[in-house]
Amino acid sequence: MLDIAAQREELAALDRAETLPARQQPDWPDDGSLEEARATLASLPPLVFAGEADALREKLAAAARGEAFLLQGGDCAETFEGATADKIKDRVKTILQMAVILTYGASLPVVKMGRMAGQFAKPRSRDAETRGDVTLPAFRGEIVNGYEFTAESRRADPRRLVQAYHTSASTLNLIRAFTEGGFADLREVHRWNQGFARNPANARYEEMAQEIDRAVRFMAACGADFEDLRRVDFYVGHEGLLFDYERPLTRIDSRTGQPYDTSAHFLWIGERTRGLDEAHIAFFSRLRNPIGVKIGPTTTPDDVLALIDRLDPDREPGRLTLITRMGAGRIREALPPLLEAVKASGAQPLWVTDPMHGNGLTTATGYKTRRFDEIMDEVRGFFEAHAQAGTIPGGIHVELTGDDVTECLGGVEQIDEGDLGTRYESLCDPRLNHRQSLELAFLVAEELKRLHRD
Ligand SMILES: O=C[C@H](O)[C@H](O)COP(=O)(O)O
Numbered sequence: 471m472l473d474i475a476a477q478r479e480e481l482a483a484l485d486r487a488e489t490l491p492a493r494q495q496p497d498w499p500d501d502g503s504l505e506e507a508r509a510t511l512a513s514l515p516p517l518v519f520a521g522e523a524d525a526l527r528e529k530l531a532a533a534a535r536g537e538a539f540l541l542q543g544g545d546c547a548e549t550f551e552g553a554t555a556d557k558i559k560d561r562v563k564t565i566l567q568m569a570v571i572l573t574y575g576a577s578l579p580v581v582k583m584g585r586m587a588g589q590f591a592k593p594r595s596r597d598a599e600t601r602g603d604v605t606l607p608a609f610r611g612e613i614v615n616g617y618e619f620t621a622e623s624r625r626a627d628p629r630r631l632v633q634a635y636h637t638s639a640s641t642l643n644l645i646r647a648f649t650e651g652g653f654a655d656l657r658e659v660h661r662w663n664q665g666f667a668r669n670p671a672n673a674r675y676e677e678m679a680q681e682i683d684r685a686v687r688f689m690a691a692c693g694a695d696f697e698d699l700r701r702v703d704f705y706v707g708h709e710g711l712l713f714d715y716e717r718p719l720t721r722i723d724s725r726t727g728q729p730y731d732t733s734a735h736f737l738w739i740g741e742r743t744r745g746l747d748e749a750h751i752a753f754f755s756r757l758r759n760p761i762g763v764k765i766g767p768t769t770t771p772d773d774v775l776a777l778i779d780r781l782d783p784d785r786e787p788g789r790l791t792l793i794t795r796m797g798a799g800r801i802r803e804a805l806p807p808l809l810e811a812v813k814a815s816g817a818q819p820l821w822v823t824d825p826m827h828g829n830g831l832t833t834a835t836g837y838k839t840r841r842f843d844e845i846m847d848e849v850r851g852f853f854e855a856h857a858q859a860g861t862i863p864g865g866i867h868v869e870l871t872g873d874d875v876t877e878c879l880g881g882v883e884q885i886d887e888g889d890l891g892t893r894y895e896s897l898c899d900p901r902l903n904h905r906q907s908l909e910l911a912f913l914v915a916e917e918l919k920r921l922h923r924d
Pocket residue numbers: 546592593594595596827898899
């Protein structure tokens with residue numbers, strides 16, 4: 471337990487970290503509204519309990535040892551309007567369905583985590599957006615400004631920080647109700663998957679669905695307690711980007727005297743904000759939550775070793791997750807040297823693949839999209855690189871929704887460029903739709919099956 475003076479010093483260190491150069495922060499108005507929003511956030515209850523973050527750290531440690539597998543999924547950018555019962559339910563349902571498929575493939579527990587209940591802030595490639603002859607500030611996520619292309623909507627409004635908190639609170643409340651109240655019943659989730667696999671278009675996945683069915687019947691015959699399998703642990707995480715949201719929600723844990731960011735169980739630092747001498751690394755390195763960092767294709771072995779030293783100096787199991795997002799065309803060359811260097815250093819972070827962010831493309835008609843086959847190719851490259859290095863492929867991080875959107879190309883529905891306009895709803899990056907997400911899960915399960923057979 472840290473004593474009171476040490477606790478004060480921890481909080482002061484976080485305040486100092488915030489003052490270091492920080493990328494991707496909004497241009498808030500200078501009228502006192504930011505201070506007001508921060509004070510409001512600081513007075514509101516935490517969204518998660520520090521003990522839950524500790525439990526997650528232990529599960530991530532198991533995944534890093536190859537004894538579990540992490541599934542992280544959800545919107546690129548959550549929206550306030552999208553926090554409806556149906557949309558939250560369908561996203562949770564999609565993640566639960568994927569988790570059952572992956573659990574079977576890996577024969578391991580799957581740690582379930584939504585990019586949900588806080589995934590509102592977006593780093594952007596450009597600070598401004600031009601349409602015709604009008605240039606306005608870029609959309610930075612609904613926690614900062616509005617998507618509508620008007621000067622009024624694009625102005626950063628600190629009151630949105632508080633709205634993001636309340637939207638996260640109601641989202642998390644429903645997630646907890648669903649996952650603890652019986653919605654996650656294994657037999658029910660399995661029935662949803664059977665419905666998917668019975669569709670003739672999905673025949674490729676029928677065999678594995680039948681194998682899972684036999685496994686569930688086998689469990690039943692052995693007297694498995696399905697009542698016990700009606701609830702699951704479900705965690706939430708988001709990119710830790712805005713200090714004006716994360717700092718007021720960082721609290722001293724009454725059990726240990728240590729600081730936890732109570733906006734989520736897990737926070738990750740984005741590819742654009744992981745500068746070693748900058749604010750994000752300094753801030754998040756001081757938190758007790760399990761932390762992630764995105765690693766892009768230009769990352770050198772020295773960069774990764776330095777990130778490990780900063781974010782996990784004590785080499786604590788489960789503390790650090792490295793989320794690689796290399797691009798399908800780069801991963802087979804870019805990842806192995808990093809795996810070798812980290813292995814040689816003796817560190818054992820959790821390695822997770824994000825096969826989305828290195829595979830973006832923009833169509834001639836202006837849609838940001840990704841090809842399903844390239845996404846899957848990056849996943850395969852991730853498994854291959856780990857097999858080659860003798861390290862552990864510990865999880866997958868995807869942008870998805872439970873809705874039937876048309877944002878990513880391909881999959882069994884064979885969404886093509888002409889279809890993108892049918893239902894393109896993302897305010898930032900393209901997400902796998904419900905069917906593409908399940909398809910991905912079946913294909914990743916095949917990789918996991920191969921890995922655990924060999
Ligand atoms: O989600 C990730 C980033 O915010 C996103 O890929 C950036 O997109 P942009 O290049 O359109 O700014």
